[in-house]
Amino acid sequence: MKPPALKRLLLPAILLAGLTLFFASGANEIISWGFLGTHYAAIKSFAGDHIWLGYLAFFCSYVLAVAFSLPIASLLTLAGGAVLGWPAVILVVAAATTGAGLVFLAAHNLFTDLLRQRAGAFFTKLEKGFSENTFFYLLALRLVPAAPFWAVNIVPALTRMPFRQFIGATCLGIIPGTAVYISVGRGFDHILAAGKTPDLGVLTSPEILLPLAGLGALSLLPILLRRWQAAKRPMPKKPAAKGQHDETD
Numbered sequence: 017m018k019p020p021a022l023k024r025l026l027l028p029a030i031l032l033a034g035l036t037l038f039f040a041s042g043a044n045e046i047i048s049w050g051f052l053g054t055h056y057a058a059i060k061s062f063a064g065d066h067i068w069l070g071y072l073a074f075f076c077s078y079v080l081a082v083a084f085s086l087p088i089a090s091l092l093t094l095a096g097g098a099v100l101g102w103p104a105v106i107l108v109v110a111a112a113t114t115g116a117g118l119v120f121l122a123a124h125n126l127f128t129d130l131l132r133q134r135a136g137a138f139f140t141k142l143e144k145g146f147s148e149n150t151f152f153y154l155l156a157l158r159l160v161p162a163a164p165f166w167a168v169n170i171v172p173a174l175t176r177m178p179f180r181q182f183i184g185a186t187c188l189g190i191i192p193g194t195a196v197y198i199s200v201g202r203g204f205d206h207i208l209a210a211g212k213t214p215d216l217g218v219l220t221s222p223e224i225l226l227p228l229a230g231l232g233a234l235s236l237l238p239i240l241l242r243r244w245q246a247a248k249r250p251m252p253k254k255p256a257a258k259g260q261h262d263e264t265d
Contacts, residue, residue: 027118028126034084047088049213052095056208063099074100075111082115085166093194097201098208104201108194113187116169120182123173150177151185158189 038044052059063070074096081089089112096104150172157168172182204214 025126028122031084031119031122034080035086038084038086044087047091049091052091053208053211053213056098056211060099060209070100071103071107074104075107078108078111079115079118082112082165082169083118085119085169089165090197093197094201094204094214095208097198098205101202102198105191105195105198108198109187109191112165112190112194113183116165116186117179117183119166119169120173120179123170150175151181154182154185155189158186159192 063074074092078089078092078096080086081092093104093108096108100107154168154172154177157163207214
């Protein structure tokens with residue numbers, strides 16, 4: 017393998033190693049609502065006494081969680097709302113966008129060439145369909161939390177979507193959902209302070225999901241409008257076959 021190829025595989029290898037270490041070390045069992053409830057007073061006190069250090073620690077933790085595709089992003093978002101309040105919205109959006117960008121680059125370097133070789137026509141079809149309205153498709157996927165965040169980081173990387181568009185759609189698309197989660201997290205403050213586990217069923221209530229679904233539908237309007245306009249265009253006339261003449265000839 018040539019050195020440039022090894023360099024391209026460095027980031028994917030690091031992210032995969034981090035995900036493996038997270039589960040192998042048992043950290044997935046420690047980082048939980050029970051742990052947070054037990055140590056909530058200490059965490060809240062530290063964040064209050066060292067506000068900028070608390071911001072930095074939260075930001076770095078969130079970048080790592082997203083970059084390594086760890087299943088703790090929702091917990092961190094809600095906990096950020098409870099501990100840090102509304103400033104957590106900016107921290108989560110910035111950190112999630114940064115982590116998603118790292119996953120995008122890793123997936124692009126690791127899988128794209130392989131799929132081009134193995135998937136053939138399927139990959140070409142996927143690439144074409146996604147690239148026609150790239151930004152708005154991704155924006156809709158970010159606004160509506162119907163697919164796992166890590167999966168939406170990877171799929172665009174398998175196409176020719178520009179990195180700048182990926183970052184823009186991701187940053188813009190996760191703002192409404194993040195604001196909702198932080199708002200819910202702020203309401204968990206007194207529950208965690210009592211050492212109890214919050215009821216996460218509120219996250220799947222219609223009051224939260226329907227507005228996000230509506231935003232996702234609105235983001236698809238430009239795509240639908242473009243297709244409607246394309247359908248209204250007259251079909252180009254085929255040139256007359258050689259040897260054919262008008263009836264007046």
